Amino acid sequence: MDAAQDTDDAAPGYSGPVLYYTDAVIDHFTNPRNVGEMAAGEYDGYACIGDPGCGDEMKLWIVVRDGRISRIAFKSYGCPGAISTSSMLTVLAEGKSLAEALRISDDDVVNALGGIPENKQHCSLLGVQALHAAIENMQARSV
Numbered sequence: 001m002d003a004a005q006d007t008d009d010a011a012p013g014y015s016g017p018v019l020y021y022t023d024a025v026i027d028h029f030t031n032p033r034n035v036g037e038m039a040a041g042e043y044d045g046y047a048c049i050g051d052p053g054c055g056d057e058m059k060l061w062i063v064v065r066d067g068r069i070s071r072i073a074f075k076s077y078g079c080p081g082a083i084s085t086s087s088m089l090t091v092l093a094e095g096k097s098l099a100e101a102l103r104i105s106d107d108d109v110v111n112a113l114g115g116i117p118e119n120k121q122h123c124s125l126l127g128v129q130a131l132h133a134a135i136e137n138m139q140a141r142s143v
């Protein structure tokens, strides 16, 4: 059994998996960066992405100046994996050109957090998908 799934340390009476999060995951979960929302007219791109498997949801706004993401904000409704990876995604994306931002992968997000339990890996997809969709939304608005 994987250490992240080990139930030996579980609280008495609890039989579910015990998830071991890195300090970086806990930091971004308890103190998420770039949390907020932007009003209409304030942003260049917006997306709302949901994970139908667990019901988690992320909203993401971007402001782009001179081809770079100058501001980014998010709101997520979800698990610690969703909140921490959403937060790290915004940190990685801020200041990047659109081409660079589109190359950020869920592995980049997970690695920047020092790893995440295997059954939480899918949570990192939320931020990456939302960023891609917000960039697409921005490009669709400008044609």
Ligand code: FES
Residues within 6 Å of the ligand: 051, 054, 055, 056, 078, 079, 080, 081, 082, 120, 122, 123, 124, 126
């Ligand atoms: S369990 Fe749904 S995003 Fe983490």
